[in-house]
Amino acid sequence: METLLDALAEAVRLLASGDAETVEILLRSLRVSLAATAIACAVALPAAYGLAFGRFRGRGLLVATVNTGMGLPPVVVGLVVTVFLWRSGPLGELELLYTTTGMVIAQALIAAPLVCAFAVAALQGGVDPGLRLQLRGLGATRLRLALALLREARLGLCAAAMAGFGAALSEVGAAMMVGGNIAGETRVLTTGAVLATSRGDFALALALGLVLLIVAFAVTAMLTVLQQRAAPLRA
């Protein structure tokens, strides 16, 4: 209990005093995870559209695969990405290991299946089944049709993006493996908390965890406000 109270006090102190190191890793966490989520959305949303409305052989299997991807352990993703980014690996030339760019890639891979799976569900469940035919019947081009349907499902798509962001921000396995938790370069809130734990500084670890929750809440709250504004008015 004492540790928890210590942690709370420490978290408040770190944030209120604008502790330089904490602010630095906080901003890095945000930058990396936001970038990863943006990439994940850019890839996953078009894919989700194809999966939701396409009719092709193996579609169901593909959807099942994407759904399974939600359960990928981040540390496994991190390991695979690391193997690719090793100097001896196929992408070693890019020198992305132990960089934030590498971390963005790994986190995007973790977030993408989540965003895609939720987006498919949002498109299939949240869009009037007759609407697609109707909009085509009004002469919509393929692109405009896609945009209109994505717009129609925006509540669920917002949730999908939030899910992806939450996963990226809170994961530690991939950030640790691909980033290396290097002070001043690739340390983020989660890996910083792990380091503090291994040093036995549990109060700091919990404090960083609390900072992470606050950050996650701030971003998610913004998106939720947007989402709820787009929600239907009461009849």
Added chain:
Amino acid sequence: MPARVGRAAAALLVIALVALAGACGGDDEKGELILATTTSTQDSGLLDELVPAFEADSGYTVKTVAVGTGQALELGEKGEADVLLVHAPTSEDELVATGTTGRRLLVMHNDFLLVGPAADPAGVQGQAAAAALAAIAEAGAPFVSRGDDSGTHKLELALWTQAGVEPDGGWYEESGQGMGATLQIADQKAAYTLVDRATYLASESRASSPILVEGDASLLNVYHVIEMTTRAGDRVNEDGARAFADFVVSAEAQALIGAFGVEEFGQQLFVPDAGKAEGALAPAA
């Protein structure tokens, strides 16, 4: 309403893209160097002084990757790291035997302490290290090991071998964690454990888990710097490795090492040993 949503979404997207731009990049000037070391070395805080000094002198940018001893040596062998700073002599010899290394230089040492409950149920106070462990096993007194194949763990296992005991039973626990966490666990459970001086001095468990055995020659923890070469991997930065090794055994670095911790803890945490013969080492005063 849709317009506002659209604009807000666009704003978020712009933020994300700017974040992406910021997250990428960061180019090297003279060159980058990957230093693989152990978590306990990093936790001691010594590298926070040594590495910036090296970077300022040489112009290299050092990426310090702190992992377990086994992983550090593995990274070196695969050429994924350029230079190693480790403290597991037997395993280091194996690495050197692969022929992929450059120089292996003695840098410094610190020592381990056997700490435990003030009540000292096994009566180990003042004994030699191996004898103390034998006493602990005999009494079945609780002991917490790191159990993670780290340099610390390997030293501990060597001591058990010396004591002629196979640690087994409910009294022997393996935390699988870093030094600081392991010490905290031992402190909470009023158990014995082996801890390096630097971690011990920095921790808050000093009052409740006093030092019971120290100064024994077998408790020495010896650090070497090992250069990797392109025989380990094409992209190994041999020049950088050489520069770092040279720095670490230089007078400047050795002075930094010797002064480290004195002001804060009133005693040396590491004893600089560059240039000495491998066999002749004395524990910190």
Added chain:
Amino acid sequence: MTAPALTVEALRVERQGRVTLAVERLELPPRCVLAVVGRNGAGKTTLLHALAGLVPHDGTVRLDGVVTAPEARRRRSALVLQRAALARASVEANAAHGLRLRGVGRDEARARGRAALAAVGLEALSGRDARTLSGGEAQRLALARALAVEPALLLLDEPSTHLDAVGRAELREHLARALGAGTATTVLATHDPREALRLATWLVVLDGGRPVQEGLPADVAARPASELVARLLEVDDAGPGPGGAIR
């Protein structure tokens, strides 16, 4: 002589081996309102979807005498489904939606949408969320959305099927005004003989995907070619009197 606005030649639609629509020939002059009558499953919806270019078919369709491929027909026609499918947005936005989907600018689309809303008597509700509308209002909004597009070919699929008698009567009047004012050629699938007689300038009866009678609505009602046609148009069983009596 001006080319017919719509010409259908050897139109055939097959689904899972069955022929669901087979129309040998159909010609409509400009501004014609064609009522298509038939039992459920007779092929009315299939005909509309085929004309709209939404289902694959054999045969050719000409607009103004020119053979027009399905892709092009989609751009020149506007279809209104049986059940109004509206977007999660305001009534105003929905009315403009058809135009926006075709790349028309926001302001112009909004203006034309508002005009269409006025034509169907919904302008008072323009700020409301579209999903709070009643069935009749939603159907009128769907109609406004299609009218705003000002298509060459307007295709209405049983617009009053889900409405009560009062709603049907109201929609009938709105349609009469809108179709009278417009320049489109209209194909209207309907169950309601009153609607057919009030609005149409030509009538086709479908059975099993094939036309079984065709002509001026009053003529077909006066001289139904079969019991089926009579039933569909609710003509007195005791035989047609002069002028055709509708029950």
